[in-house]
Amino acid sequence: MPRGPRPFDLADCAHIGANCTLFNLRKASRVVTQFYDESFRGARLRGTQFALLAGIYWRGTATLTELARLLAMDRTTLTRNLRPLRTRGLIFTVPGRDRRSRSVSITARGRRALSMAFPRWQNAQSRFVRRLGRTQWRKLMHSLQAAVRLGDSV
Amino acid sequence: MPRGPRPFDLADCAHIGANCTLFNLRKASRVVTQFYDESFRGARLRGTQFALLAGIYWRGTATLTELARLLAMDRTTLTRNLRPLRTRGLIFTVPGRDRRSRSVSITARGRRALSMAFPRWQNAQSRFVRRLGRTQWRKLMHSLQAAVRLGDSV
DNA sequence: GCATAATACGAGTATATACACGCATCGGCC
DNA sequence: GGCCGATGCGTGTATATACTCGTATTATGC
Numbered sequence: 001m002p003r004g005p006r007p008f009d010l011a012d013c014a015h016i017g018a019n020c021t022l023f024n025l026r027k028a029s030r031v032v033t034q035f036y037d038e039s040f041r042g043a044r045l046r047g048t049q050f051a052l053l054a055g056i057y058w059r060g061t062a063t064l065t066e067l068a069r070l071l072a073m074d075r076t077t078l079t080r081n082l083r084p085l086r087t088r089g090l091i092f093t094v095p096g097r098d099r100r101s102r103s104v105s106i107t108a109r110g111r112r113a114l115s116m117a118f119p120r121w122q123n124a125q126s127r128f129v130r131r132l133g134r135t136q137w138r139k140l141m142h143s144l145q146a147a148v149r150l151g152d153s154v
Numbered sequence: 155m156p157r158g159p160r161p162f163d164l165a166d167c168a169h170i171g172a173n174c175t176l177f178n179l180r181k182a183s184r185v186v187t188q189f190y191d192e193s194f195r196g197a198r199l200r201g202t203q204f205a206l207l208a209g210i211y212w213r214g215t216a217t218l219t220e221l222a223r224l225l226a227m228d229r230t231t232l233t234r235n236l237r238p239l240r241t242r243g244l245i246f247t248v249p250g251r252d253r254r255s256r257s258v259s260i261t262a263r264g265r266r267a268l269s270m271a272f273p274r275w276q277n278a279q280s281r282f283v284r285r286l287g288r289t290q291w292r293k294l295m296h297s298l299q300a301a302v303r304l305g306d307s308v
Numbered sequence: 309g310c311a312t313a314a315t316a317c318g319a320g321t322a323t324a325t326a327c328a329c330g331c332a333t334c335g336g337c338c
Numbered sequence: 339g340g341c342c343g344a345t346g347c348g349t350g351t352a353t354a355t356a357c358t359c360g361t362a363t364t365a366t367g368c
Binding site for chain 1: 315316317318319324325326
């Protein structure tokens with residue numbers, strides 16, 4: 001007769017390293033972050049900051065909430081990530097339509113920093129695509145964007 | 155006659171959101187982390203901590219450096235990530251072969267926590283695979299593992 | 309017009325991540 | 339046996355990330 005559910009699923013935990021989406025995604029994130037930051041070493045921007053600044057440049061003026069949603073980032077995280085950029089005068093915030101909201105924009109200095117760092121991004125990006133192979137890279141990008149879309153509906 | 159390289163590549167920066175591997179990977183990482191952590195809400199472990207604990211369980215006893223390499227994680231990051239697990243008595247460290255090295259192992263309490271949280275992981279994992287579609291999920295995993303392998307040779 | 313829900317934001321707290329640096333220890337070389 | 343590079347770790351510092359809570363403002367229902 002059945003003994004009911006096992007109390008321990010420990011044996012199954014052995015396969016988490018191979019099967020867990022979260023584990024593998026974060027691991028890849030660490031690897032790629034370090035890969036890109038190699039190219040940004042010695043620059044005053046990191047890869048993450050460069051991408052954020054480029055996002056602000058691309059988006060034009062946006063409120064914190066809009067930008068956070070665009071980046072699938074918690075709003076309070078965005079606020080804190082903006083701080084080093086703001087301190088260095090690469091971005092600025094002004095009151096939005098409401099007296100509640102604040103809008104973020106890139107400064108001239110920010111545009112200069114962006115264009116100065118662009119070759120470093122290009123270097124990291126091309127190194128990465130070459131090492132992975134363009135076909136495999138495209139698959140990776142498609143898969144990532146499919147995963148990101150899951151967040152939109154939530 | 156050629157004018158040399160343009161001083162500004164700002165126009166190209168507009169495409170970073172679509173092309174940058176780092177940006178898209180970190181964005182996906184945020185989305186998926188939140189997706190998994192929904193299932194771990196109310197539990198005493200987060201998704202990341204569960205995965206780390208499962209890794210320690212799977213690996214058996216390992217030094218910090220070995221484990222960090224296995225996770226593609228900076229050694230000092232691992233030390234800090236272990237702290238909350240250690241404080242709660244889910245893992246313990248003993249001197250290794252050397253008097254320099256320290257080995258990490260899971261405790262009985264850690265095994266219990268792991269098996270208690272396993273259904274939550276299973277819930278998140280199955281929800282994710284279902285939402286993404288099994289075929290697309292497999293592609294994602296393959297792509298991520300290919301990206302991770304880039305770190306091995308570095 | 310006013311009470312109330314909804315929206316927008318920051319601060320506090322905690323984890324996740326990595327680099328630079330320094331300390332302790334080990335192994336090899338003389 | 340002692341020096342010296344290599345190895346293993348922890349701490350200090352800084353960024354990256356998200357949740358909870360509190361405050362201010364706006365919109366809505368009556």
